[in-house]
Amino acid sequence: MDAPVLIAGGGPVGLATALELAHHGVPCLVVEPRPEVSWLRPRAKTTSARTMELFRRWGLAAVIRDRAPLPVAWSDEAVFATGLLGREITRFQGCFGLDLTGDDRVAEPGQQVAQPLVEQVLRDAVAASPHAALLTEWRVTGLREDGTGVTADLTGPDGTAKQTRAEYVVGADGSRSATRAAIGAKYEGADDARPNFNIVFRAPGLADRVPHGPAVHYWVLSPDQPGLVGRLDLADTWWCIAQGVAQEDGEADPLRIVRNLVGADVDAEILATDPWRARMLLADRYASDRVFLAGDAAHLNPPWGGHGFNTGVGDAVNIGWKLAAVLNGWAGPRLLRSYEAERRPVAARTIEEAARNMATLAPELTDPRLAGTGAEFEAARPGVAAAVHRSKDGEFHSLDLVLGYSYAGSPVVSDGAGERMPHRWLGPNESRYDRLGREFTLVGDLSTALAADFVKAAAGAGVPLDTFDDPGDRLMLVRPDQHVAWAGDAGDAVDARSVLARTTGRRL
Numbered sequence: 144m145d146a147p148v149l150i151a152g153g154g155p156v157g158l159a160t161a162l163e164l165a166h167h168g169v170p171c172l173v174v175e176p177r178p179e180v181s182w183l184r185p186r187a188k189t190t191s192a193r194t195m196e197l198f199r200r201w202g203l204a205a206v207i208r209d210r211a212p213l214p215v216a217w218s219d220e221a222v223f224a225t226g227l228l229g230r231e232i233t234r235f236q237g238c239f240g241l242d243l244t245g246d247d248r249v250a251e252p253g254q255q256v257a258q259p260l261v262e263q264v265l266r267d268a269v270a271a272s273p274h275a276a277l278l279t280e281w282r283v284t285g286l287r288e289d290g291t292g293v294t295a296d297l298t299g300p301d302g303t304a305k306q307t308r309a310e311y312v313v314g315a316d317g318s319r320s321a322t323r324a325a326i327g328a329k330y331e332g333a334d335d336a337r338p339n340f341n342i343v344f345r346a347p348g349l350a351d352r353v354p355h356g357p358a359v360h361y362w363v364l365s366p367d368q369p370g371l372v373g374r375l376d377l378a379d380t381w382w383c384i385a386q387g388v389a390q391e392d393g394e395a396d397p398l399r400i401v402r403n404l405v406g407a408d409v410d411a412e413i414l415a416t417d418p419w420r421a422r423m424l425l426a427d428r429y430a431s432d433r434v435f436l437a438g439d440a441a442h443l444n445p446p447w448g449g450h451g452f453n454t455g456v457g458d459a460v461n462i463g464w465k466l467a468a469v470l471n472g473w474a475g476p477r478l479l480r481s482y483e484a485e486r487r488p489v490a491a492r493t494i495e496e497a498a499r500n501m502a503t504l505a506p507e508l509t510d511p512r513l514a515g516t517g518a519e520f521e522a523a524r525p526g527v528a529a530a531v532h533r534s535k536d537g538e539f540h541s542l543d544l545v546l547g548y549s550y551a552g553s554p555v556v557s558d559g560a561g562e563r564m565p566h567r568w569l570g571p572n573e574s575r576y577d578r579l580g581r582e583f584t585l586v587g588d589l590s591t592a593l594a595a596d597f598v599k600a601a602a603g604a605g606v607p608l609d610t611f612d613d614p615g616d617r618l619m620l621v622r623p624d625q626h627v628a629w630a631g632d633a634g635d636a637v638d639a640r641s642v643l644a645r646t647t648g649r650r651l
């Protein structure tokens with residue numbers, strides 16, 4: 144065996160899987176063809192509050208915030224206007240969980256930060272880890288699974304081939320996943336017919352001319368070019384998405400698109416273009432015995448609402464701690480089988496919600512009167528603003544999905560449990576989550592006989608169990624991913640041994 148876990152793909156999800164394994168002391172190798180992150184392809188910009196909480200467990204939330212060019216306090220707003228420099232129609236506040244600093248509901252607010260920067264922070268953390276390694280300029284080209292492990296074929300830059308052997312493989316190799324094909328899983332679902340065209344551009348001085356103040360999204364409801372625009376930094380670099388623009392039209396004149404979205408003939412240097420189409424696809428299964436799909440390899444959703452990579456980080460943490468628990472010898476194979484049962488429904492719900500967000504985009508919301516005289520604009524504005532709030536609120540305010548997904552019904556969660564442990568602050572920047580151990584933690588009134596039963600049962604079964612005395616709360620068995628595996632009251636008749644057996648996927 145080279146490393147016990149091989150990860151195909153070093154995008155955000157593969158790197159996150161590696162860091163979760165490393166967090167539990169398990170060696171792993173990430174194989175990734177791209178030598179560098181794609182700086183000019185800033186797809187995801189919304190890192191959710193939940194993802195930031197998960198990054199905080201690895202000590203990386205603060206690093207990302209320090210390196211993100213847009214501070215979280217800079218803006219939590221999305222403005223809808225006739226152009227970047229045009230007339231304002233309406234706005235949303237408290238978008239993407241960016242307003243949650245210090246809020247008891249979360250250990251971290253969201254963060255606007257371009258995907259390549261997140262990937263670079265994760266790459267740096269992998270490079271600094273004694274357990275994880277990243278092999279760039281190689282790709283996984285074949286997998287053969289047997290009773291004791293998986294043999295993987297790797298192909299290097301000049302066509303050189305080599306093999307590696309692992310006990311488990313995580314396929315985080317994106318939408319065209321070779322891993323998905325290798326285990327015979329298939330995407331099911333549909334493509335959106337409408338094309339989109341992303342542009343990254345530099346426009347010195349443009350920010351000074353924007354009349355709307357700071358906002359993380361400026362939606363443009365212009366009949367000339369509907370879409371959205373945002374800043375990549377507080378200097379001169381911007382991104383935009385032109386909705387309904389086919390690749391050939393976009394490539395023919397990207398500057399015209401920028402100017403139409405801005406609403407003025409600004410000077411802009413086009414730095415990169417990236418055409419894409421939204422897709423709503425879910426793999427029919429997530430795993431074989433030893434190979435697990437995570438991130439875009441398992442599911443694709445339209446980006447509206449900013450959920451794709453965030454859902455993938457949730458996958459990474461879920462499969463990461465479970466593989467580590469099995470490899471570290473204290474969990475059984477049923478724990479691995481719970482991965483699909485827990486994560487596939489979350490992806491299905493995310494796809495559904497993102498598709499709902501996509502049903503109404505800028506082209507559907509524009510009204511020709513918005514481009515007319517002041518009186519025409521004012522006549523149209525209330526109706527358009529109402530339609531915007533009706534159709535787009537869920538896109539900017541989705542904490543029920545981001546924080547509220549539950550693993551209730553999972554085979555490794557006790558009845559009535561499965562939620563994320565409720566958060567609260569214990570002191571300035573001291574989160575209740577910071578008191579959790581890396582493996583399971585017993586939280587609640589530790590003076591009870593039931594708490595003592597759990598501690599004894601865990602020691603007897605070799606399950607690592609930290610404790611956090613928090614007498615104000617119910618007794619909870621909290622998993623490494625901060626979800627509650629079991630909760631009860633001191634007086635309940637509970638067999639702690641069987642709870643631990645179930646929640647670690649073992650037989651009694």
Ligand SMILES: Cc1cc2nc3c(=O)[nH]c(=O)nc-3n(C[C@H](O)[C@H](O)[C@H](O)COP(=O)(O)OP(=O)(O)OC[C@H]3O[C@@H](n4cnc5c(N)ncnc54)[C@H](O)[C@@H]3O)c2cc1C
Pocket residue numbers: 151152153154155156157174175176177186187188189190258281282283284315316317318319320321341419437438439440446448449450451452453454455
């Ligand atoms: C316009 C746009 C905006 C978006 N905005 C957001 C947002 O705001 N928030 C959000 O959460 N998501 C967003 N997304 C989605 C997000 O970009 C993806 O969900 C995310 O990149 C998925 O990460 P991943 O690691 O699963 O896959 P990828 O990022 O696709 O990474 C897969 C990696 O695998 C590598 N690879 C491919 N084949 C192989 C192989 N055979 N062997 C080894 N490696 C291989 C690739 O080089 C790549 O690095 C957006 C997407 C788009 C298009």
